[in-house]
Amino acid sequence: MKYGVFFVVSLVMPLALPSVAQAVTQAEDIATTIMLRGHPCGGNQVSNIQETDDAAGNKTILATCPNGMRYRINISAQGRVSVQPLR
């Protein structure tokens, strides 16, 4: 197994993480993820966060950026992340 590329892949961790104090808030984390995908957000924190889980283990997060754009962040059960603008 090649470790090199999996230095990030090894971040595969259960989606249900125990609660741990994080230096990055959820609002900041979501905003960063949106910007990481090349979408404009207009700030470092999102608001109006809504989370839903389906039976297959996929998670959907809806959030509004400071620039008014609302995004859907999909997290598959396998840990794949995608971001779509809603408006």
Place this chain on the structure above:
Amino acid sequence: MALVAPGVSVSEGHGKAAGVQAEKTPLESKPAAAKADASDDRQEDVDSGAEAEPVSQVSMDQLIERLKNTDAIGFLTKLALRSDVMDLKDDVIRYRKDGKLSEYRGQLRSRFDGLVLKLMTLLEKDPSLSQDIYVARESLWKNLLEVQA
């Protein structure tokens, strides 16, 4: 088991990471005369990596662990980065299978460099880890090229 890059030995933390030498950065385009053969490409990477690597030494296992534990990046962001790495890895495997790895090597390298830059930017609050990842980037690139399906 720690995987250590060639010419690299394990050290703790980032204490020795400050001695980054001036070098040909992997972010610059490689000369157009780069050989097309994949094995030659790897050898070229070894050569350039050997002369580019500074004295500072980083273990892959330590990098992985530190990246997992850093508070500088949120969990969702880590997953997003992982997705990007997985996509890159899948493309490497696909291009190798199609015999087009050499043709797309430059494009893959650009994507890899972009990921490293993103990671370093995100690790603004963990500068030691950021620096160590930068130091280990050639080893990471070599391992990416060698990844198997």
